[in-house]
Amino acid sequence: MKFVDEFRDAEVVHKAAGEIRRLADPARHYRIMEICGGHTHAIYRFGLKDILPESIEFIHGPGCPICVLPMGRIDDGLSLAEDLNVIFAAFGDVMRVPGTRGSLLQHRARGMDVRIVYSPSDALTLAHANPDRHVMFFAIGFETTAPSTALTLMRAKAEGIRNFSVFCNHVTIMPAVQAILDSADVQLDAFIGPGHVSTVIGCQAYEWIAKHKSKPVVISGFEPLDILESVVMILRQLNDGEAKVENQYKRAVPWEGNRTALQVMAEVFELRPDFEWRGIGLISQSALRIRDSYAAWDAERRFHIPGLRVTDPKAAQCGEVLKGVLKPVQCKLFGQECTPEHPLGALMVSSEGACAACYSYEHRKAMVSIPSQSA
Amino acid sequence: MLQLRTPKGDGEHSEPVGLKSEARDSSPSFAVLLRDPQIEMAHGAGGTATRRLVEGLFAPLLLHSPSEPLADAAHVAVNGTRIAVTTDSFVVSPLCFPGGSIGELAINGTINDLAVAGARPEAIVVTFVLEAGLATKILEAEVRAMAEAARRAGVQIVGGDTKVVEHGKADQMYVTTTGIGSPLPGVTIDPRLVQVGDKVLLSGCMGDHGITILLARGELDIQADLRSDTRSVFPLVDAMVRAAGPGIRWMRDPTRGGVATSLNELARDCSLGIHLFEPALPVRDAVRGACELLGLDPLHIANEGQFLAVVASKYAERALNALHQTPGGEEARVIGEIHEQPAAAVLVTTPYGGSRVVDMLVGDPLPRIC
Numbered sequence: 001m002k003f004v005d006e007f008r009d010a011e012v013v014h015k016a017a018g019e020i021r022r023l024a025d026p027a028r029h030y031r032i033m034e035i036c037g038g039h040t041h042a043i044y045r046f047g048l049k050d051i052l053p054e055s056i057e058f059i060h061g062p063g064c065p066i067c068v069l070p071m072g073r074i075d076d077g078l079s080l081a082e083d084l085n086v087i088f089a090a091f092g093d094v095m096r097v098p099g100t101r102g103s104l105l106q107h108r109a110r111g112m113d114v115r116i117v118y119s120p121s122d123a124l125t126l127a128h129a130n131p132d133r134h135v136m137f138f139a140i141g142f143e144t145t146a147p148s149t150a151l152t153l154m155r156a157k158a159e160g161i162r163n164f165s166v167f168c169n170h171v172t173i174m175p176a177v178q179a180i181l182d183s184a185d186v187q188l189d190a191f192i193g194p195g196h197v198s199t200v201i202g203c204q205a206y207e208w209i210a211k212h213k214s215k216p217v218v219i220s221g222f223e224p225l226d227i228l229e230s231v232v233m234i235l236r237q238l239n240d241g242e243a244k245v246e247n248q249y250k251r252a253v254p255w256e257g258n259r260t261a262l263q264v265m266a267e268v269f270e271l272r273p274d275f276e277w278r279g280i281g282l283i284s285q286s287a288l289r290i291r292d293s294y295a296a297w298d299a300e301r302r303f304h305i306p307g308l309r310v311t312d313p314k315a316a317q318c319g320e321v322l323k324g325v326l327k328p329v330q331c332k333l334f335g336q337e338c339t340p341e342h343p344l345g346a347l348m349v350s351s352e353g354a355c356a357a358c359y360s361y362e363h364r365k366a367m368v369s370i371p372s373q374s375a
Numbered sequence: 376m377l378q379l380r381t382p383k384g385d386g387e388h389s390e391p392v393g394l395k396s397e398a399r400d401s402s403p404s405f406a407v408l409l410r411d412p413q414i415e416m417a418h419g420a421g422g423t424a425t426r427r428l429v430e431g432l433f434a435p436l437l438l439h440s441p442s443e444p445l446a447d448a449a450h451v452a453v454n455g456t457r458i459a460v461t462t463d464s465f466v467v468s469p470l471c472f473p474g475g476s477i478g479e480l481a482i483n484g485t486i487n488d489l490a491v492a493g494a495r496p497e498a499i500v501v502t503f504v505l506e507a508g509l510a511t512k513i514l515e516a517e518v519r520a521m522a523e524a525a526r527r528a529g530v531q532i533v534g535g536d537t538k539v540v541e542h543g544k545a546d547q548m549y550v551t552t553t554g555i556g557s558p559l560p561g562v563t564i565d566p567r568l569v570q571v572g573d574k575v576l577l578s579g580c581m582g583d584h585g586i587t588i589l590l591a592r593g594e595l596d597i598q599a600d601l602r603s604d605t606r607s608v609f610p611l612v613d614a615m616v617r618a619a620g621p622g623i624r625w626m627r628d629p630t631r632g633g634v635a636t637s638l639n640e641l642a643r644d645c646s647l648g649i650h651l652f653e654p655a656l657p658v659r660d661a662v663r664g665a666c667e668l669l670g671l672d673p674l675h676i677a678n679e680g681q682f683l684a685v686v687a688s689k690y691a692e693r694a695l696n697a698l699h700q701t702p703g704g705e706e707a708r709v710i711g712e713i714h715e716q717p718a719a720a721v722l723v724t725t726p727y728g729g730s731r732v733v734d735m736l737v738g739d740p741l742p743r744i745c
Contacts (some may be wrong), residue, residue: 001660004667010654010726017727047729092669092741105738109416118595118744145744224727341423341737351670351743361731 003251007223008046016228017051023235024053031057031187032234033324035177036194037064037352038222044361046224056231059324060354062176062280063194065141066093067322067346067353069169070278072308074099077138077167080303081112087130088114089123090138091145097349100310120145120152120166127156127164134163136299139170144196146170146288147261150268153294167299168290170269173197174205175286176277181213186323190234192227193219195249200265202257206245214243221249268294276309278346279318313337316345321354328358335363407435421631421677422736426640444566444644447627448492450558459494461485462553468546470517472591474583474602477550478520480679483605484630485554486528490609491626491682493564493616494556496528501535504549508542517548528607530554559613561620566644568624574691575649575711576684578611578704579604581634582662585676585740590665595742597668599661604680611704612682618697622690628682632736635674637683638711638721639735649721651711651733670743674723675736685713 024030034040040060043049049058062068078099081088088104095105095116108114117123123137139149149166156164173194180186193206198219206217216237220230230248237244247253268291275287290298299305312318315333320326328334328347338344340356347355409431417424434441448461465481486496501521505514525532583604590597608628616623625645629637634656642649651674658666658673666673686694691709698704714722717732724730 001664001667004663008726013727045731047725047727047731050729051727091744093743095741096738105417106415109414116594116741118742122594122596141744340734360734363732 004223007221007225009225013051013224013228016225016232019232020056020228020235021053023232023239024055025239026053026055029055029057030235030238031059031189031324032192032231033059033061033180033188033190034192034220034227035061035063035173036192036197037061037067037350037354037357038196039192039194039220039227040064040354040357041352042222042224042227044357047361048224048227052231059188060321060328060357061191061324062180062277062322063142063173063197064347064350064352064354065145065169065171066097066350067318068171068176068277068279069094069097069140069346070276071099071310071312072276073169074104075101075308075310076305077136078104078107078112079306079308080136080167080299081107081114083134084113085133086113087126087133087135088112088138089117089126089135090114091118091140092116093350094138094140096343098343100308120149121155124152124156124161124164127161131163134165137164137166139166139168142171142173142194142197143200143261143265146269147200147258147264150264153268153290153297154264156297157294162296165297165299165302166290168269168288170288171275171277171286172271172288173201175283176280177209179277179280179283179286180323181209181215183323185325188215188324189238190216191218192230192234193217193245195219195221195226195252198247198249198253198257200258200261203245203247203253203255205257210243210245216243217245219245219247219249219253221252267291278312279316279322281319312346313344318345318347318355321345321347328355329363331355335359407432417738420736420739422636422738424738425632426735445640446492446564447488448494448554448556450492450494457558459489459492459556459558460553461488461492461556462551463488464549464551466546466549467588469591470513470547472603473587475605475679476517476520477548478517479524480603480605481550481552482521482524482528482530482532483607483679485552486530486607486609487628487680487682489554489556490607490612491564491628492556493562493612493623493626494558495613496530496554496556496607496609498531498533499525499552499554500533502551502553503535503537504545504551505537505539506542506545506547507539509547514548517550521550524607528609559616559620562616562623564623564626566625566641569641569645569647569685569713570624570687571647571713571715572688573624573685573713574688574709575638575651575713576686576691576694576698577634577657577708577710578608578681578683578698579706580657580659580662581629581678581681582658582666582673582676584679585633586662586665588677589669589740589742595669597665599665601659601661601665604678606680606703608680608682611698611701611707614697614701614704615684615694619686619690619694622687622694623684624687625685626682629678631677633673633675633677634683634710635672635721635733636735639733641683641685642721643719645713646718648714648717648719649711650714651721651723653723654726655708655710657706657708657710671740672733674733675740
């Protein structure tokens, strides 16, 4: 399969792993944060930790939009969908996220009209097809998915479609990275930059990390070879005492980003004063809301939204895991009360969440192969 | 439907095991462990929730020996003659999809449950639950598909039942089939016979059916040249049993929840580790592509015309040759091996020497976008 197989070639992967072993100073410990949940998932899925030296440690970052969505927003969205005239449309990713009274899937089983869509424009198509009902799209994601929501809103406005609205939960990646870097208990050497987000925001958006925080950033693709090559690039920078932004994912990410996508986002969205991140708390100017000129399609303004704040269980240590202070298995609830089937904390919800990836792909393996560490 | 295997050759009685009054009185009472407050879609998805429902409610209250491993068909002795019994319901949307339809699926599914329990399918009874307003020509097409599938497999349809429910109380039509079969001589299927060093065989490519259905629903704007793999696997099972019967320890058709879920059940039942070698897993490019795009694992996708077998190492080549020489078995492969560790888990080793655990499916496979 083109664009996949050449980046999974076993021989080349072994060569790259060999280069990493050669570059990694055994006396040193390298703490590399992969910001994006897609990278976390790939690192576990391809068993990459098994082939790298122990001195390389991956810290899983905040870049999983499902994981950072607070429970109150799910409850708010569901409160609208209780109206029988509403069709609740969302990505498949959101379906299992638990609200206080269950997930979207559970609400669908109880009779609520919840539809899985593959893109926001599919939700608009639903509105066309159901002129007597209201279609609400529960928008989620970083800068990766925000432009397609913006384009859909522009289309709805241009076509004058009134039975359609968006409940906007789009967030932006940089304030979360800033919050983590500002946190006193976090120690990181370098970042693997998010591939999909960067197709929109470009590489230059990360230059402040290199310049002011003196940490290398390498924007990376999602195949095993992409990630390994990015680690090689990071180690070379660290060994040379450098800190710069580099682009490993040149086949998809332009240095300056995607101007058209940024323009449509700016046309439709503005920054919220603050937004709650599950596991981290309120971060100022970290999320998008719909501009006044599109208020007629903004579910938050068209309908009464309770604006619920729901706190996670006290024992859950999602914040510490999100910032990389704790490993997933070090959380008291991990694998006990909190599992992918019954997620209590944010990171166990999506398959890209650090805890879910660790539980699904490694947890039991670790328990049997190194029993002394599981105690 | 997972059913309970009853102990083999346990006397002569004509009722299904567990319904004899003396047997019920003398059997210890088993606790109901299901704590879920209501039935969710996940309870029907074939993964962990289904298992919790069957083991936590149905088995303790309904079955004669709830602690026995679950199998695809039950073996019952009737006046000294052993027969295999199985039942399965089909609720599929859309009714027709590339490569098959609900009628064909209902017959092949029951044939396959009997086949992988080591039995030759003999007769099937059919129950229809029909929604008022269903077009007769749709029903007729499905009945014809059933007749054709039964004819092809040499199985008789010997009776049935019909119920009609109000419009809106069902989705067009549901079909339930119950089949009986005669155990094939020279083979015993039991997960507790599985040993370290045994080989895991898969009869062909995985995921064709599940991805075909996902795309046929039209919710995702993806097109692929794919067909459901629905078919009877009995000719393949029969050929393998003739060639390697004494070496065959376990079989299962990996329907809902896919290969990963079936193998996780086996791993739990035999308390051994199952190692799969990723490059050996047979997946068509169209299925792989769709899975990459949607964030799904082919190991979790449903199949309707494949089966898994665990075969003693020294019989593995014979079993594989028999499959390769039977029409439809050309793509069969050894996909893995039984190890001591990790106990009760399935491990996939990557071509790079790394590994990952593959768990049962939690709920339905959902496309991942953001």
